[in-house]
Amino acid sequence: MKFVDEAGIYVRAGKGGNGCLSFWREKFVAKGGPDGGDGGNGGSVVLVADESLNTLIDFRFTKKYIAENGQNGQGRDMTGAKAPDLEIKVPIGTTVIDEDTGETLGDLVRAGQKLKVAQGGHHGLGNTRFKSSTNRAPRQTTKGTVGEERTLKLEMKVLADVGLLGLPNAGKSTFIRSVSSAKPKVANYPFTTLVPNLGVVKVKKHQSFVVADIPGIIEGASEGAGLGIRFLKHLVRNRILLHIVDLAPWDDVTPAEAAVIAVNELKLFSPALANRDRWLVLNKTDMVPPEELEERCQSVIDALGWEGQAYRISAISGEGTEVLCLDLMTALEEQRELLAESEEAREKEKAIRTLIDEEGRDRIMSLREKRRNAGQALDDDDFDEDDYDVEVEYVR
Known part of the structure; x- marks a missing residue:
């Protein structure tokens, strides 16, 4: 479709x-x-x-x-x-x-x-509505x-837990094929994904998250170049962004330059999105000579001023992807717990307000009448649980 x-x-x-x-x-x-x-x-x-x-x-x-x-x-x-x-x-x-x-x-x-x-x-x-004692007909x-x-x-806007960010041919489609059952097109020649792809990553039993692969970003995407500006919006609803960088690019753009281009376009498109939780993933380690690997990885880290962990993976062989997915699952579950706690707190506050409104209304009105008769107004000290004569508690 x-x-x-x-x-x-x-x-x-x-x-x-x-x-x-x-x-x-x-x-x-x-x-x-x-x-x-x-x-x-x-x-x-x-x-x-x-x-x-x-x-x-x-x-x-x-x-x-x-x-x-x-x-x-x-x-x-x-x-x-x-x-x-x-x-x-x-x-x-x-x-x-x-x-x-x-x-x-x-x-x-x-x-x-x-x-x-x-x-x-x-x-x-x-006309029945208009009848009255003076208007009988x-x-x-x-x-x-x-x-x-x-x-x-x-x-x-695609809903996913994790969104993949990077230039064309960074290996995003290969990554999503490696960790999920999604089957986006991949090939051994340069091209870019044309539509977003979603994949479900199953880490353990009853533990999974959704990954979204969007078309690659090129320089000028935030101003309408390529497909980037059309599909960057799909990253808005993602909780974590995986910034995938190609350590063995096919063109003259170095890995460090490619990483900076993607981040700059993200900032131009949406500063709020650029501040979203973003993880750095250095891909195609298997295609870099061992003696050059550390230098290339460090060049990307330095160019971005990266201070967090940088994951080194080979999407095509699966090397390093398992650890990355386990860490993503842990981070997402922590976010879900925090979200559930905040929602529970809001529901608790709502339930307490409802209980006071419905069960304590008579008591409040009675108290207000007594204070009015005494020439006094209600103040914050009047609103205590004992005044309501009801048990105020939150029941799940």
């Missing part, structure tokens, strides 16, 4: 149904009164992240998505049927942008996550409102 990471679509929500003008008519019932029902709400347009999709190619063929209108109201106080929401499946990692305003409406980064992009029209009111109704419409730009 062709990889497509950008697409434009037009969406329009459904119109709300009109209210009904009707009066009850029945034998032996004089002046039965108004019985016109309300219309139904129009359907909204909702985007849903689907893990079974990995490209936006479907949106190249279908560009218009229009939700159904709500049904008009009917007599006998029958409300028109509400139109169902139109759900559009998109790949996980899709960013949604309003073409007209440039506003980013949202990111869909989890399976099943939903984003409403066009609100359905509100229903009209039937109202003839007023309202029409349903139109639904929102938008022109959207969809941008897919």
Whole structure:
């Protein structure tokens, strides 16, 4: 399937149904009164992240998505049927942008996550709504409102734990073939990957991470040269970047120069991305004469001012890749634990606030009334667990 990471679509929500003008008519019932029902709400347009999709190619063929209108109201106080929401499946990692305003409406980064992009029209009111003691036979109704419409730009950014950064022919595709089941094209002549490739690296049982290989970066990529600027965005969602440097380049660019070019283009594209956790991987050690290996490795380290660990590997033979993957797995699990702890803390804080709001509301109102009667206002000292008369704790 062709990889497509950008697409434009037009969406329009459904119109709300009109209210009904009707009066009850029945034998032996004089002046039965108004019985016109309300219309139904129009359907909204909702985007849903689907893990079974990995490209936006479907949106190249279908560009218009229009939700159904709500049904008009009917007599006998029958409300028109509400139109169902139109759900559009998109790949996980899709960013949604309003073409007209440039506003980013949202990111869909989890399976099943939903984003409403066009609100359905509100229903009209039937004449029953307008009856009163002074208006026994109202003839007023309202029409349903139109639904929102938008022109959207969809941008897919690949979700992966580890992203591979480097110039063409640095050995990124060979690396991902070596450590995963992904099979990107590799050959013994110069060429670059044309689309991102994803591979799952299984380290141990129940321990794995996802690696993303993007097209190689060339000088000027941040300004539009080559494929780099189009695919650099796929590194945005990666937790760790592996900067792979070719120690045996086929052209006149030295390993040190190639390493500096990749880092400079990354900084020009996004300073925040350049500050992402980045690991240095020196590849193709098997193609360098043993007496020159240390000198070439040190030249790259010095050119980058690198202070951390520099991994030396041969992607084609697998030498050094196992240690690298084990260290990556350890680092990613530490990040996941920190993320889980922060999310748990937020949920705990939310749960405590909810408990106070729901169970302590009467106690708070009572306390506020007592202080008001005494001519005093509530202050921070008043908000203590003992004042709420409830047990405030977080239960998983």
